Amino acid sequence: MMETQTTGAVGPENALISRGEQPLNLEMPFESLQEFITPNEQFYVRCHFPVPKIDSETWLLRIEGAVRTPIELTYASLRELPTHTIPATVECAGNGRSFLEPKVKGVAWGLGAVGNAHWTGVLLRDVLERAGVDTDAREVILEGADRGEIKETPRPSGEIHYARSVPLEKARRDLLLAFAMNGEPLTPEHGFPLRAVVPGWFGMAAVKWLQRVIVTAKPFHGYYQSIDYTYWHRRGGLPNLVPLGEMQVKAQIARPRTSEVVPAGTTYRVHGAAWGGEEEVVQVEISVDGRRTWNSAALRGEAVKNAWRFWEFQWQTPSESGDRTLVARATDAAGRAQPPQRIADYGTYMINHLLPIHVQVR
Numbered sequence: 001m002m003e004t005q006t007t008g009a010v011g012p013e014n015a016l017i018s019r020g021e022q023p024l025n026l027e028m029p030f031e032s033l034q035e036f037i038t039p040n041e042q043f044y045v046r047c048h049f050p051v052p053k054i055d056s057e058t059w060l061l062r063i064e065g066a067v068r069t070p071i072e073l074t075y076a077s078l079r080e081l082p083t084h085t086i087p088a089t090v091e092c093a094g095n096g097r098s099f100l101e102p103k104v105k106g107v108a109w110g111l112g113a114v115g116n117a118h119w120t121g122v123l124l125r126d127v128l129e130r131a132g133v134d135t136d137a138r139e140v141i142l143e144g145a146d147r148g149e150i151k152e153t154p155r156p157s158g159e160i161h162y163a164r165s166v167p168l169e170k171a172r173r174d175l176l177l178a179f180a181m182n183g184e185p186l187t188p189e190h191g192f193p194l195r196a197v198v199p200g201w202f203g204m205a206a207v208k209w210l211q212r213v214i215v216t217a218k219p220f221h222g223y224y225q226s227i228d229y230t231y232w233h234r235r236g237g238l239p240n241l242v243p244l245g246e247m248q249v250k251a252q253i254a255r256p257r258t259s260e261v262v263p264a265g266t267t268y269r270v271h272g273a274a275w276g277g278e279e280e281v282v283q284v285e286i287s288v289d290g291r292r293t294w295n296s297a298a299l300r301g302e303a304v305k306n307a308w309r310f311w312e313f314q315w316q317t318p319s320e321s322g323d324r325t326l327v328a329r330a331t332d333a334a335g336r337a338q339p340p341q342r343i344a345d346y347g348t349y350m351i352n353h354l355l356p357i358h359v360q361v362r
Contacts, residue, residue: 016042019107023047023148024189030111033254033273036301036310037087038115040182045189046092046113048162048224049148052209056193061177065141065215068132075193078122079179085120086176086199087307089275093202093229093244096252096351104348111252111355114275116308119197121178124171124213133168133215140171141214141222142196142207156223164205164229164243165220166198174199174306177210199306200278202247202349204229232345239345248352249276250338251284251311251330256359264361265319270297271312276332283331284311290325291340291354297328318361326357 015032019025026045028038056075064070092113094106107113124140143163150156166175176197179186186192191208198205204224225243232239251274262268270288274281284297300310311328318324331337342353 016045017110017112019109023049024051025107026189027109028112028115030114030252030254030272031257033271036116036307037182038117040117040184040187040190043115043117043181043190044092044113046107046203047146047189049146051188052145052147053188054145054193054209059193059211061194061210062212063127063131063215064212066134066137066217067128067215068134069130071127071131073127075179078177078194081122081126083120084123084176085118086174086197087116087118087304088176088197088199089114089116089247089306089308090197090203090206091247091275093204093349094351096355097348099351099355100342100348106348111254113203114252114308116273117181118183119176119178120180120183121176121194121197124175124177124196125173127177127213128172128215131215134217136217137168137215138218139165139216139220140168140175141165141212141216141220142205142210143212143214144191144207145209145211150223154227160223161211162207162224163220163222164207164224165216165222166201166205166245168215170198170201200246202229202244204244229349231347231349234345244349246277247275248338248350249279249281249330249332249336250274250352251281251328252355253326253328253357256326256357258357259359261360261362262317262324264317264321266317268315268317269312270315270326271310272328273308273310274328274330275308276330276336278306279332279334279336280305281309281330282333284309285329285331286313286315287327287329288315288324290356291327294329321360321362324359324361326359327354329354 095113
């Protein structure tokens with residue numbers, strides 16, 4: 001039976017913010033944050049090329065490269081494998097880019113290029129076991145069906161497919177080949193019929209519209225692995241260009257939003273979410289006076305691995321009118337906290353430094 005490719009209800013009626021139509025990029029207004037699980041119609045959409053049209057009856061997933069037995073899986077045969085459902089927060093590596101000064105190139109995301117969902121699918125390790133991985137393998141390349149030409153230089157000629165790689169150890173540990181999101185089949189915008197979910201990693205690794213999994217014994221140096229989605233990492237004082245991977249610890253304020261008018265002399269619930277890659281967030285602090293003093297926020301609910309954590313703080317607003325600056329700061333179980341200032345070597349990605357929210361008390 002053919003799986004229905006229902007288009008997700010995205011657009012102004014669901015308060016999603018358009019960040020581009022060709023390709024399609026949609027953002028959830030972060031101030032609307034209410035639910036631990038982001039509804040499918042409010043989950044952000046990131047595309048690099050046009051959304052491909054795929055028929056699940058003719059679609060195949062090819063497992064090839066450094067394997068003993070290359071295999072092909074139909075959509076039906078994939079659905080017959082043992083399935084798993086995991087919660088995972090996925091954040092675009094450029095989330096928060098509009099806060100950078102001076103302004104930079106790239107999709108001008110606010111705070112809403114992030115979401116948390118229940119993903120259902122097949123663990124990649126189960127598929128790799130069927131193919132038999134060579135002993136010298138080190139990476140797994142994930143290739144999507146989406147394709148197009150790169151506009152910026154340096155660039156390869158002609159059209160390319162979107163592709164990223166992850167270390168074999170990570171791929172075997174918890175990488176999920178997801179065909180459902182919050183109990184519903186993936187929509188085309190979210191990667192129908194199959195996408196990767198890489199828990200704890202930025203969304204650029206969560207390749208959508210999967211069509212090939214290529215096991216390799218050599219490092220992958222594709223465009224989105226070596227030119228785009230990279231940053232400078234210092235080794236022995238020397239800058240070394242490396243691909244993005246794990247999400248960075250951060251807390252974001254949902255309310256109040258930037259430029260909001262807050263009533264004077266009242267109790268205001270400051271709230272938001274925090275996440276930290278593969279480590280649990282153990283503390284969130286709030287400053288309501290421009291980082292002069294800090295207060296502990298209350299973490300809500302139980303910690304869920306690879307998912308964001310909600311928090312709140314009851315702010316006794318000043319009785320006098322005036323401008324105020326709020327800042328949130330998260331710390332993870334490894335003791336890593338958000339940096340106070342922007343790290344220049346991160347370029348236009350990994351925006352996890354302390355972001356001020358300016359409001360008016362009136």
